[in-house]
Amino acid sequence: MHRSKKINKKLLLKAFEKIITIRIIEEKIAKKSRENKIWSFLHLSIGQEASAVGVAAATNNSDLFFGNHRSHAHYLAKNGNLEKMMMEIFGDERGCCKGFGGSMHMLDKSVNFMGSIPILGSAISIASGMAMGEKLKKNKNIVVVFVGDGAAEEGSFYETINMAGLYKLPLLVILEDNKYAVESSHEKRKVKNYNFSKLFKDGMQTIYKRVDGQNFVKVLKTTELLKSSIIKENKVGILHCDCIRFSKHSGATISIQDQESKYRYKNEHIQIKKKDPIDILFKYIVQNNYFKKEDLEKIKKKNIFQTSKKFEFIFNKIPIRKI
Amino acid sequence: MNFTNAIQEGTLKILSKNKKNLVFGLEVTNIGSKIYEKYPSQVFETPVSELASTGLCVGLATRGFKPTIVYGRVEFALLAFDQILTQAGRWEYMFGGNYPCPVTFRIQIGRQWGNGPQHTANYHSIFMQSYGLDIYIPSTPQEAYFHIINSNKQNRPAVILEHRYLTQIKENFKTNRKIKIRQHTLYKSVKNKKKYLIITYGDGLIDSLKTKKYLKDKNIYIDIMNFSYFPFKNRIEKKAIKIAQKYKEVIFFDSAPFEFGILSGVSSMLKINNKNKQNFYYLSPNNSPSPSAPSLAKNYYKNTKDLINLVSKIETDKKLINRKLSFEEVMLWPQDDIGKLIKHK
Structure with a gap:
């Protein structure tokens, strides 16, 4: 069974390094933004890296990804080109969208990251078309689309789940539920006892699973299961990841003031400390004897150092316009 | 042939040319639908979900297909404007080029007796002001036929605004000749x-x-x-x-x-x-x-x-x-x- 299968050591290490890389890159981007060196809107994935990396690790290189406004993590998890991503964010014409898109438009077709768009609810139906393309071409790939809990309130979301089910499309929807649409919580937006499971499983006949989105291993194993079910059963899959957004909705703020602010749930700042995806994966690797704690610490430090160096190297290539 | 037949003949022509040319819409697979009878694997009935089915066509277009989606009234297409204007129209631009999105939106528009305030709107200028879309507005059966052929040849998104009022006008013309499209x-x-x-x-x-x-x-x-x-x-x-x-x-x-x-x-x-x-x-x-x-x-x-x-x-x-x-x-x-x-x- 998938669940009991031991995870490959190399895969775990790669995922650990990837999560750290994404974190460091985004923290550095945020810092530059606070120094007014970014000419673009910014939506950070900090805190939500495990769902992106877990899904990427469970899928094939040939599977297609499509993202949303908060897609730096999805792009990097799919091995999107870092230099081109940074250039796009910093407003350089050598960026992944030649400077026309900005931070909300990530694209690297060479690794099958097919784009990201910031209009909520649009991404899922476009991804369903890409999935239909794969089906008509008789490819065995699935299409993975990342949506937030806000986008999952759009009519287009429900329309697409039904339509993709009707056409039996190989579509995997990753619902990254960080509980907030900008700063509006579930309670303000959803009917009491809103039931995702009954709606999607019984109502719309999808294969629906809900996991702790902060936990790489859980995301990985559940995505593997979902992918094989999508192909075997010809049904749409939904992976509902409960995530925590460490940053504000937009901009470069990652602060205790924001994490303790009134729009957030009570004691969320404590949860943020407890549920950092890096720490959760660190513990898993050590507790399951893949690496000794000291060795993993060294790997972490080395990765932080190398990523920082790489960031600075790329950053120095970009002529920055002072805002 | 009348205006409606010309549209059908144009559609049959493009479906015959390439299996990646597809048609989507409500009631396109009904009994008597010539396009469905001849090309069943290329014609798809959609749910009454204009936004999702339009998005689906946008996605297909980005993957090497040339889908056409049909809307019975411009007011129905309004439900899909995010996909038509913000996604298809700006797709190639926002991704820095070299990423075409050749989807065709066939939209019926304008006057028709007894259809009242919500079925006869004339929103031509909304499309005209939006970026990235080629706009075709045929006035004759010949134009309707060749606009369908021509929009399919381009590697860009296109909107064909079909005036319902013209459905029964007639014109004899040869379909097997090359025609230079005129503005x-x-x-x-x-x-x-x-x-x-x-x-x-x-x-x-x-x-x-x-x-x-x-x-x-x-x-x-x-x-x-x-x-x-x-x-x-x-x-x-x-x-x-x-x-x-x-x-x-x-x-x-x-x-x-x-x-x-x-x-x-x-x-x-x-x-x-x-x-x-x-x-x-x-x-x-x-x-x-x-x-x-x-x-x-x-x-x-x-x-x-x-x-x-x-x-x-x-x-x-x-x-x-x-x-x-x-x-x-x-x-x-x-x-x-x-x-x-x-x-x-």
């Missing part, structure tokens, strides 16, 4: 005095041609400039403006409210850098929705009678037609052979 067509009188010019598009052409024919018998000669293709980079070609600037009396004939519409744009272009003194006249409905009851609707759209009387008033200060037009003449689908009207000399 506008100038229908000239034999005695071209460059005095009167009617500028129109879509379902305005048929009334303009009838007017031209009627007035010719009275020795009043009229030319017609009909726009039918508005490419995204150069909506109105300068050549057309230069030609139109040569006429003394210019009549803008529109079945949509004039203000801020397509002809309003043409009118303002004519006025720029124009050394000739021109008189402009405007015939169009008021800026309100179309009512449903025949007694109210008959005065809403302008028609051949209004055009003839406008010209004759300029010419002789008299109206030529005083009789009341019948309900059929004003409201029902015209069934004229537009080919004969065009060829009329």
